[in-house]
Structures are given as C-alpha cells and as structure tokens.
Amino acid sequence: MKSIGVFKIVCMEILKLPELFDSYSFWLIIIGISIFAASLLPRKFSTLPIGMPIIILALGYLSIELPLELEAPDLMEKGTIVEHITELGVIITLMAAGLKIDRRFSFKGWEVTWRLLSVTMLVTVALTFLAGWWLAAFVPATAMLFGAVIAPTDSLMAVDVEVAAPNEGAKDAETGRKVAESEGDTEEEIQEEDDVRFAVTTEAGFNDGLAFPFTNLAILMALFGAHPSNYIETWLIVNVLYEIGVGVLAGLLLACICAKLLFRIDVKSDLSRSIMGMASLAFTLFIYGVTEFFGGYGFLAVFIGAVTIRQIEPAHYYHKFLYVFIEKVQRILMVIILLGLGAAIGGDLFEPLNPQLILTAIVVTFLIRPVSGIMGLVGMNSIPWRDRLGITFLIGIRGFGAVYYLSYALNRAEFPQAKELYALVALIIVLSLIIHGIFATPVVEKLDKMRKNEI
Numbered sequence: 001m002k003s004i005g006v007f008k009i010v011c012m013e014i015l016k017l018p019e020l021f022d023s024y025s026f027w028l029i030i031i032g033i034s035i036f037a038a039s040l041l042p043r044k045f046s047t048l049p050i051g052m053p054i055i056i057l058a059l060g061y062l063s064i065e066l067p068l069e070l071e072a073p074d075l076m077e078k079g080t081i082v083e084h085i086t087e088l089g090v091i092i093t094l095m096a097a098g099l100k101i102d103r104r105f106s107f108k109g110w111e112v113t114w115r116l117l118s119v120t121m122l123v124t125v126a127l128t129f130l131a132g133w134w135l136a137a138f139v140p141a142t143a144m145l146f147g148a149v150i151a152p153t154d155s156l157m158a159v160d161v162e163v164a165a166p167n168e169g170a171k172d173a174e175t176g177r178k179v180a181e182s183e184g185d186t187e188e189e190i191q192e193e194d195d196v197r198f199a200v201t202t203e204a205g206f207n208d209g210l211a212f213p214f215t216n217l218a219i220l221m222a223l224f225g226a227h228p229s230n231y232i233e234t235w236l237i238v239n240v241l242y243e244i245g246v247g248v249l250a251g252l253l254l255a256c257i258c259a260k261l262l263f264r265i266d267v268k269s270d271l272s273r274s275i276m277g278m279a280s281l282a283f284t285l286f287i288y289g290v291t292e293f294f295g296g297y298g299f300l301a302v303f304i305g306a307v308t309i310r311q312i313e314p315a316h317y318y319h320k321f322l323y324v325f326i327e328k329v330q331r332i333l334m335v336i337i338l339l340g341l342g343a344a345i346g347g348d349l350f351e352p353l354n355p356q357l358i359l360t361a362i363v364v365t366f367l368i369r370p371v372s373g374i375m376g377l378v379g380m381n382s383i384p385w386r387d388r389l390g391i392t393f394l395i396g397i398r399g400f401g402a403v404y405y406l407s408y409a410l411n412r413a414e415f416p417q418a419k420e421l422y423a424l425v426a427l428i429i430v431l432s433l434i435i436h437g438i439f440a441t442p443v444v445e446k447l448d449k450m451r452k453n454e455i
Helices: 002-015 023-044 052-065 079-099 111-134 140-150 195-210 212-224 232-263 270-276 279-293 298-311 318-346 355-377 385-394 400-410 418-454
Strands: none
Touching (some): 023 052, 052 318, 079 195, 079 279, 079 298, 079 318, 079 400, 111 140, 140 400, 140 418, 195 232, 195 298, 195 385, 212 400, 232 279, 270 318, 279 298, 298 318, 318 400, 318 418, 355 385, 355 418, 385 418, 400 418
C-alpha cells in the first residue's frame, strides 16, 4: 500500500511538470520527441501494422487530451500560419518526389500518369462535389472547394509506397527498366521501377498543382456567385490556361538553369558532396518563388522542375545527395504538420461533425475514390488488374495538402459552412491515415511478391 501511495505522489509531481515550462518550450520538447520517433520508427517498427504518420498524429492528439495544460491550435483562426507551413511542406515534398523518378520521360511510358490526371482526378472532383452538395448539404461554392481539396493524393503520406531514392543511371522511356551505364552492370543491378510505385509518385506530384484551378474555381464561386456566367471566362483564361502554362514553362526553364549550374561544380570530399545536397532546397524555393512572382502555379513548376533536374545527367552522383537532404527536410515538416493537426483534433476541430458529414466522409473514402481510380485505368491492358487495383487503393492517400488548399481558399473568401468543411476534410485525412497506414505497405509488398513469382 505504501508503494502505491508513493507511486501516486510521483505521478502527481510528473503532472505538474508543465508548470515548469511555458507552452512554447513544452511544444519544442514534444516536437523534438516526435522528430526522433519519426527517424526511429521506420527502421525499428517497420513490421508493425501501423504507419508512422498515425503515431505522430496520435502524439499531437494526446498532447492536448493529457493534462499538460497546452492549448489546441485553431486552424481557422491561424489560417495564414497554417497556409504557409503546409505550403512549405507541399513544395518540399514535390521536389523530393520528382528527384527520385528514374523513368525517362515519354508520353507513352507515362501513360498511367496521364490517365490518372485526365480521368481519375476530374471524376473525383465531380463526384466529391456532388457528395458535398447532396449528402453534406453544402452550398455549391463550399461543395466545389470540398471536391478540390480532396482530389490530390498526398505525396508525403504516400512516401513509403512511392518509388525509391534515385539510382545511378536512367530508366528506359517505354519499359521503365534501368539502362545500363556500363558493361559491368549485372541483371541484378538493373532494377525495375514498377508501375504501381511510379503511378502513385507521379500522380501525387502532378495533381498537387492541378488541384489549384478547382480551388480557384471555388473561390470565384464564393466571391461572385455560383452561376458560371459570373466567372467562367476569367477562370479558363487566367486560372487554367495562363497559370498552368506559366507553371509548366517556368518549371522546365528554371530547372534547366539550376541543373546546368549544379553539375558544373565539382567537389571532392564527402562532406562537400553532402553540403551540395542543400541545393535541392535552394532550387525548390527559387523555382517556386519565381513562378509565383509571374502568376503561375508554383506547385506544378516545382514538381516539373524536380523531374527535369532528374532527367539531366541522370547517372550523376549529385542526385543522391540532392534527394537525401530534401527527404530529411520533408520528414521534419511532416512531423510538425501532423502534430498540429492531431492537436487541433484534440481540441474542437471535430465538434461540427454530424451523421451527414460522417456519411459523406465514408462515401468519399470507400466509394468515390476507388470508383474514380478504376475508371481512369479501364482499358490499360499493359498493366495487370491486380496492379491497377493496387494503384487505385494507394492514390486514395490524403494528408496535409488538403489542409493547405483549404487554408488557402478560406484566407481569400468567405465560405458558408467552413467549420463543417474543415471537420469533414480532417475526418477524411484521419480515415486515410489509418487505412493506408495499416494496409498500404502490405499491399505493395504483396504485389511485389506476386510480380516476382511471375518472373
């Protein structure tokens, strides 16, 4: 009994620890623990049926639910801060995704990507808009914003099921197989970049930029009314043609300039080469900033720029250092964003949820996204159905990209039912993190095993 009494006293003293810290200092401790966990978990607990993002999200949630006297962040009230943090997270992730795509560019070799962007994404936006309008009872502008923010696959949340870090050497444009750079390359060294990982990586990279026109469409609807005559010409000319065009051209041009400068620099020591990896962050900010200055879609430019850099001198050893550095940065940002989202959920973010919104989240997660994915890949006989179904499942991953688009739109226009929309989007993100956190890696491993057995 005495030991129990001592245990209670110790517990009470531990619960008083937050009094020794201000909230800022205590949050730094939580962030530090979470970053350490993010670096340790993928290596030590890779066999567990749970994803690292779920654990980080749970830490954020517990930081508010436990008696630590921490205040939950209000994502809507702090909309500008949320927008800029998630914006930085998205562009860093897009650079990391583009830098690890080894397959040489061609329209035929990238057919699966074009199908997912031209069919799956558009169908997702349309069906999600209808679900938001009919099931959630959103007004048209809010329903359109719902469709826009839910459409993109989150590249960072999908990082563990995307293509691996860049290899030395290029991939054939038609087959995706590594092109031998020397006669010494063996068959074992010629690795195949399978269509599942390739599709998830490229689709997630492109659609983070292509969701912008639909987000801007929702903003125009909120500002000028739902009738198309009020905004359609401006939207098509400015938000679709001009901003996409500038994003594509800027990404290609600026990436060529950056790559030519980088690959002319010759360094000898391993330390210098590691420091050269910082160029990936510099290129990200430079390409994004210049594109946004000229009114283009910076997200699109960054991903295209990263892919372009990877295509230039693909066997150069700098590519490895570029990716390793930017990958570390994206992991840190992921921790901060997931902690913030988890803490917001621990507050009152889910308070507006009702049966209609919960039903909408279930329909979007388990019906609309799979149907959209299957529609985009129907008739693509070069990829077996098992892989097509795997792609359809994996491109359903949602994350902080949706939070960015939501914050971006709410900072520029008044949307009716904004709190309900935020709660609904957050619920879909949580469902996605749980489902894909448990099943995504096993699905990919199973597909790998089936593919290997056929060889």
